Amino acid sequence: MDSHAWDTRYATSPDLVWTAEPNRFVVEETADLTPGRALDLAAGEGRNAIWLAEHGWQVTAVDFSPVAIARGRNLARQRGVQVDWQVADLTTYEPPADTFDLVLIAYLHLPAADLAAILHRAKRALRPGGSLVLVGHDRANLTDGIGGPQDPTVLQTPETVVAELDGLRIRRADTARRPVPTDGGTIDALDTVVVATRP
Incomplete structure (x- = not known):
């Protein structure tokens, strides 16, 4: 979907499209890191960016949907935290090099070439010792x-x-199970989780 389609999806939902709670794998993989500067790519309504800010991170949150960014800004204000919100298309966005202690990419789904280019720019954005955390829907999710x-x-x-x-x-690279409650009981979604550190 393009930014206009996402704007429509966000704008027509009376509540947050996603929960206000951070992703469980983001919490798992960042809770023990020393807070510094963080970059949240494809931040959506900001649930992960806001959680990071609440835990001492200086966060830049980027998404191509102005409506999502406006919702994130409002939620951050309600929660009393500061986040640098930016509207940008990640297929062309160039984060500053050697700047961030953490780069987060959660549920960004693009064709392989586009994602590869974003990952390469994310690597360059890391400071030495910085971590990249990616969480996304795994291909196995289609069948399992x-x-x-x-x-x-x-x-x-x-x-x-x-x-x-x-x-x-590479510190972690696996397919992880994420329980999802449904009317018929809890079913596991399958997520790719990759955590890597720049030497």
Whole structure:
């Protein structure tokens, strides 16, 4: 979907499209990091950016939907935290190099070439010692999970993500289960989770 379609989706929902709570894997993989500067790419309504800010991070949150950014800004104000909100298309956005202690990419689903270019720019944005955390719907979710995009060309696997992170030290790369409550009970969604550090 393009930014206008996402704007419409956000604007027509009376509540947050996503929960205000951070993603469980983001919490798992960042809770023990020393807060510094963080970049949240494809931040949406800001649930992860705001959680990071509440835990001492100086956060820049980027999304191509002005409506999502406005919602994030409002939620951050309600929660009493500061976040640098930026509207930008990640396929052309160039974060400053050697700047961030954490780069987060959560549920950004694009064709492989676009995602690869974003991952390469994310690597450059890391300071030495900085961490990159990616969480996305895994390709296996199509047959063994629930929810997420149904187009296999925009889904991820640990292997395809790691292949674009040469030069980083891979700390985690796996397909993880995320319980999703449904009317028929809890079903696991399958997510790609990759965590890497710049030496």
